[in-house]
Amino acid sequence: MKSKENDIGVVFDILKEYFGRYKENNKELQVRCFYCGDSRSKPNKMSLYISKEPVEPYNTYMFHCFRASCGMSGTLLELLRDTELINRPEITKDILKQLTPKFNNDALSKQVSDKPHKSVSLQKKLLSLIKNNEEYSYKLTYVQQRLQRNIIPDYILKTIVTDIRPFLPYARNEIKESLKNYLINNFVCFRTYKLNKLICRNIDHTSNFRYYNIQLNNGIDYYVTSPQLNQLSLIKKGTVILAEGIFTLLHGYDYLTKHKDLINLNSDNIILAATGGGGNATAFYNLFKFLCLNFGVIDWDIVILSDLEVSPEQYSRLRNLSVNKISVLYNAKGDFGDINIQPSLFTI
Numbered sequence: 001m002k003s004k005e006n007d008i009g010v011v012f013d014i015l016k017e018y019f020g021r022y023k024e025n026n027k028e029l030q031v032r033c034f035y036c037g038d039s040r041s042k043p044n045k046m047s048l049y050i051s052k053e054p055v056e057p058y059n060t061y062m063f064h065c066f067r068a069s070c071g072m073s074g075t076l077l078e079l080l081r082d083t084e085l086i087n088r089p090e091i092t093k094d095i096l097k098q099l100t101p102k103f104n105n106d107a108l109s110k111q112v113s114d115k116p117h118k119s120v121s122l123q124k125k126l127l128s129l130i131k132n133n134e135e136y137s138y139k140l141t142y143v144q145q146r147l148q149r150n151i152i153p154d155y156i157l158k159t160i161v162t163d164i165r166p167f168l169p170y171a172r173n174e175i176k177e178s179l180k181n182y183l184i185n186n187f188v189c190f191r192t193y194k195l196n197k198l199i200c201r202n203i204d205h206t207s208n209f210r211y212y213n214i215q216l217n218n219g220i221d222y223y224v225t226s227p228q229l230n231q232l233s234l235i236k237k238g239t240v241i242l243a244e245g246i247f248t249l250l251h252g253y254d255y256l257t258k259h260k261d262l263i264n265l266n267s268d269n270i271i272l273a274a275t276g277g278g279g280n281a282t283a284f285y286n287l288f289k290f291l292c293l294n295f296g297v298i299d300w301d302i303v304i305l306s307d308l309e310v311s312p313e314q315y316s317r318l319r320n321l322s323v324n325k326i327s328v329l330y331n332a333k334g335d336f337g338d339i340n341i342q343p344s345l346f347t348i
């Protein structure tokens with residue numbers, strides 16, 4: 001253990017040398033912000049804080065700029081990439097491994113950290129409430145029909161909640177009494193990664209009341225699942241597939257697996273994620289940032305499934321987050337589940 005701590009010490013020595021001026025205590029290193037250049041009027045101001053201890057729930061070293069007009073944050077690994085300090089010979093593979101956000105396959109099914117964290121006890125409690133009651137299995141039939149699959153793959157199934165009842169007492173948004181039964185009987189839910197939210201879809205497709213979100217906990221959270229996920233490491237990269245809606249995402253992934261000539265899905269690691277609202281560049285930027293922090297997907301390929309006519313240049317700012325390749329698959333009709341669609345492909 002001792003030697004590992006010393007390894008990270010090497011990183012902080014490099015940072016101090018690079019930035020020249022710094023302040024520090026046991027917990028943080030404070031420097032002028034690399035991203036915004038820091039305050040012009042206060043040349044001694046140091047707004048960028050770098051944690052010297054792994055930060056929960058990401059379980060890795062993080063940085064944050066407290067300058068209001070900047071607010072840039074990310075992992076220490078990202079900072080090393082952006083400053084190109086990552087190329088220094090002292091930064092060994094071992095160090096890089098330690099700087100990668102910790103994540104394993106278990107985490108996707110458990111989706112909670114075992115380490116004590118303020119909201120983890122609530123997450124654990126919420127997790128224990130998922131019981132897919134037979135009584136509501138007609139909701140799974142709806143998902144089968146929507147996905148045109150007889151068997152719902154495991155990676156989708158484990159994100160579905162059919163019995164909403166136990167969650168209602170934990171809802172942070174006020175749900176009218178008159179609405180409760182309607183939600184319980186007519187909505188199938190998809191849980192977000194940290195179970196902060198249930199994204200509920202009305203199974204009556206003739207209804208205009210299509211979506212409802214039940215907020216269970218504070219914090220940024222998204223729908224994330226993975227059909228294929230092997231060992232995540234800096235050496236082994238993969239592809240993240242992003243969409244606005246969950247069904248667009250799942251249909252789009254099916255479409256890509258059937259049209260392998262279209263996009264080469266890089267390696268064995270594939271993560272699917274939905275913004276759950278918002279299909280513009282900013283929504284995808286924030287979602288990808290969330291995936292970087294939680295899954296260490298730095299320098300992976302991104303595929304955006306889009307039904308909005310957003311010019312490909314708009315997505316180019318995702319490059320700021322260290323991306324290998326960005327492809328946008330644009331389908332004007334919006335539903336990747338339809339037959340005979342002809343989406344257009346842009347590479348950025």
Ligand SMILES: [Zn+2]
Pocket residue numbers: 033034035036037038047048065066067070071072
């Ligand atoms: Zn800054």
